[in-house]
Amino acid sequence: MTIPVHTLGDYLDLLSEQNLLAAPIPDGLDRNQRVTGLTCDSRQVAPGTLFIRKGAHFQTKFLEMARDQGAMACVSQEEDTVPGLPRIAITDTRKALAPLADRFYDHPSGKLKVIGITGTKGKSSTAYYMKSILDRYQESQGRGETGVVSSIDTYDGVERFESHLTTPEPLDLQRHFANAAQTGLEYVTMEVSSQALKYHRSLCTEFAAACFLNIGYDHISPIEHPDFEDYFASKLKIFAQAHISCVNLDCDHAQRVLEAAQAAGAPIITFSQKYPAAQVYASDVHKEDGQILFTLRTPRYTRQMRLTMPGLFNVENALGAAALCEALDIPEWAVYDGLVRARVPGRMEVYANADGRVLSIVDYAHNRLSFETLFSSVRAEYPERELAIVFGCPGKKAYDRRHDLGEAAGAWCDRVYLTEEDSGEEDTLDICQEIRPNVEKGKARCRIIPNRGEAIRQAVLESEKPTVLLLTGKGRETRQKRGTEYIDTPTDVEYVQAFLQEYDLRHRLTPAAPAQKALETLPALEQVKGKAFVICLPENGQDIAADAAAITAAGGTAVLMQDRAQALSTAQSMHVDKLVYFVDEEPSLALGENRQAELLRMDGKKAAELLSEGALPASLAETLKLALQAVEGGVGRCVILSRTGEHVLLLDALGQRVLGICVSA
Incomplete structure (x- = not known):
């Protein structure tokens, strides 16, 4: 499928039709020019590009760069210009972006079945339930997986990556739809945020079906929604773009939601656990052998459904998915199979220590509604256990969470x-x-530990009674926003797995094999007591996490990080005894040394000489450069270990023979 190329005149006519032009078109602009690029990023401009000015931190130099790289014109709400770059004046950049992007990519959502899901909580879980069902259905027809645009990750048939916005900006969103259409995807399931609806990111997106899950107080701040009414009204806009609307009759303000769906004029499918008159209805909800069973009745069938993900509240999310499947005429067997198989990364993931005393749940809950739903479910399922939670609140947004989450946690939990x-x-x-x-204000004991990894560690290690430990707000996210940058960090899952192993080591429990090996080494690890390590965790580094837990259990300090540069700066600021990196190659072979299972030791001078010779493989040279910077910056030693075997960190700590390089001052 080829996307047609439109002329500048086509885009000018579109802006005129949308009443977005703020001034006459500049003289001399050739309406017949072919627009071969559309971007807000001046670095992406090439001849034939229509440049759109956007962003609170926009600088005049970006206009100059766009002009110098061949932009035909700049679409801008702001009045300032630069010579040689005609300005197409518009009244509202946010309103213009989606129509322009939709035209550039030839209305790709109309060539797909896009499913839109909105609500205060449960969007991601419902989206992944839906994706699991649709993947199963497509598999039966000999087709590949379906697309998803969510707060967890994005897959469009071409690109796959961890997401950082619930709903992307219009140019990105329409590109994802175009990729999906071009690669033959039939379905794309997406989360639709209140911000996307308020600021027109999802404008022009055609929803084959849309689902309204629930509404609660969230995202109230000067830079998001000034009040609940603005938030609620933004959410309700989704119905205007839907061919079929699905409405949860159990949610707060359900009557207003239903009236908004009716006003949009599309067919409506209702779902509920409370009202048997709903078209999609769940009854007889109960737990059995750790799974959740319920009877699902739809206009087409009645059968028992099974959820293998924990959390009674997930029945609501499953109902939302089932209602969407009614709208799309997805067969009963696919709904059943998809719900049974469904897994949502970073949502209700359960981890336990060796004897089950500490049960940790990693979940993305991040607002009052999701907190109270989670607390209620956990208390119902584990009434005899202590309840602890690790959480925080984001900077400069959703200020109401600081009150709401704190109050809810204090009321429900024993430790915060x-x-x-x-x-x-x-x-x-x-x-x-x-x-x-x-x-x-509540009963909970409260501690502040700014380092997230250490907070999780203390929450695990201080669990003397049978405990459910909730790690909320991040799920499997791999980055923290610090300042204006996103910094790579271990996930909550990686943290808790390592610290549960440490808990077992400290309590001399019967652990799994990797932890048992570490336990046996504790007497020999006496030399690490009181020493500090920064360890740059490699991909698939579960054995390294277990080694780090053993070092910590023996009295050392092991700080796990994922970003290499951040590991360096942390090691320098802490003046640690050892910084550890990992590489895939065998350094001795790269250096032309005929040694086996031996750590090559060198000082900074030798490391600098090797780097100056320029003969090292790029990845090893980059790591050796970091090692040199480390020892020059006050780190005792930097060790580069080869990942040619497992548990090399522990072997090195024990003084065993390993492959690698050790750089010291």
């Missing part, structure tokens, strides 16, 4: 650990101190 959660340009300690008084 406040920590970093995308603090951005605010100080983590300041945010936590703002949350704390709300926690202390």
